[in-house]
Amino acid sequence: MCANREDVDEANTLQALLRAATIQLGSAGVPPARVDAQLLVAHVMGISRSELQRLAVLGDTCLNATQQAQLAELVWQRSQRVPLQHLTGVAPFRRLQLRVGPGVFVPRPETELLAGWGIERLESAASRLATHVVDLCAGSGAIALALATEFPGAQVSAVEREPEALVWLRRNVADRRPSAGFRVEVVAADATAADTLAELNGTVDLVLSNPPYLSPDEEVTKEGLLDPPSALWADDTGLSVIEAVAARAAVLLRSDGWFGVEHGENQGDRVRALLHSDTWRHVETHLDLAGRDRFTTAQRL
Ligand SMILES: C[S@@+](CC[C@H](N)C(=O)[O-])C[C@H]1O[C@@H](n2cnc3c(N)ncnc32)[C@H](O)[C@@H]1O
Missing domain, CATH: 1.10.8 (Helicase, Ruva Protein; domain 3)
Known part of the structure; x- marks a missing residue:
């Protein structure tokens, strides 16, 4: 007043x-x-x-x-052009307000669709018991925390390699730890390495990932360039981390478990081609609200 x-x-x-x-x-x-x-x-x-x-x-x-x-x-x-979320210190993601700042990728609204697809998959499963979810390349924890809070009781493993991103991920997990049924484990590791979460091989119900998928010729906004390079860039095709994450997901998942991976709008056909029919079925690319290819899902045979 x-x-x-x-x-x-x-x-x-x-x-x-x-x-x-x-x-x-x-x-x-x-x-x-x-x-x-x-x-x-x-x-x-x-x-x-x-x-x-x-x-x-x-x-x-x-x-x-x-x-x-x-x-x-x-x-x-x-x-x-300092990102708005760095100035306010928070980024909205589905029902969450996540702490973000320099050193961690700012979660994007389009990734909410991948998280939402994962939650629907869990909700449609026959049993809610002992559900195990893995978020490979977790960043601030957007996907992992959306799953853990919207599907309480699920055991969620959030795998992140970069020390600076891990600081934000641990903060966001700690903010929510007292809530009932909240079970998130932070795993500081290379999401593509064979020994990461090897104890879970063949048991996981759902693997989600929003890995780096840009190739060097992609244009990025000024704000986007303040995201950590390790969150953005893959190899010349943009597909190297997606391919490695898919290979890791194939080993982690139980039979009939589901995998969902975000990618660029021009990568849908190439990501589907990576998910071979001797390992995966029901391979499908989903569109974002602007009608662009945004993420691809598949079920482990
Ligand atoms: C595009 S960001 C996505 C972060 C978060 N999942 C989200 O959707 O907001 C990709 C994340 O993957 C991490 N990353 C890249 N390569 C990785 C690897 N081999 N193992 C684990 N994390 C990796 C980056 O540090 C970054 O935090």
Whole structure:
């Protein structure tokens, strides 16, 4: 609430600050400028975006001097294309708010589809008992944590190799540890190595993975370039880690277990070709909301 209507400097009202932030971000080419402006103002005020929208309609809210200074700094950083999620410190993923920052891949909305497919697979299984899920290349833990929280009771192993990403993964797991039925084990290892989780070979119900799959000729947004290189780039074809992860999944899965892997929009046919019919059946590529190839799934023979 503005302290005193007569004293209000119009430039400090919520609406004016939102407008100015939107213009500044828009002229820096930040897409979508208005949403990012709202999220940054909401972050500074410690409220949700919907609460911010409500206050903006009411029209009698001002930001204090500290909040204004903080907002100015954040809007400037965002206009330099620092990822929004690095500024707010969180990334939404399905029902979760995950902690993210430099050193870890920022989870993308399209990956929610792969996690959702995995959850549906578990829900349609005959038995909920002793379900074991493995997330290969876990990053912040987006897929692993979505599975563990939306399908309580499942034992989830989250495999990540990079020390910096592991710090964020462990934080996100620790945030949720007290909840009932939450069982996530962090495994610091190479997801493609034969000895990683070898004790589970032939027993796992579901393996999901969003590995690095870009080839060097792919274009990446300025924000994307601040993701760790090890999260983005594979070999010249972009398929090397996908192929290695698929090979590892084939060994980990029990017969009839399921595998789902995210990939680039031009990789669907080549990923299907990697999943040979002597090992896999029901090989299918799924589209994202924009109608692009996004992930491929298969059942272990
Ligand atoms: C595209 S990010 C995905 C992270 C997370 N699954 C998500 O969807 O937000 C890929 C992750 O795989 C990790 N990674 C790359 N190669 C790996 C390997 N051989 N073993 C384990 N992790 C690996 C990277 O460090 C990065 O965290």
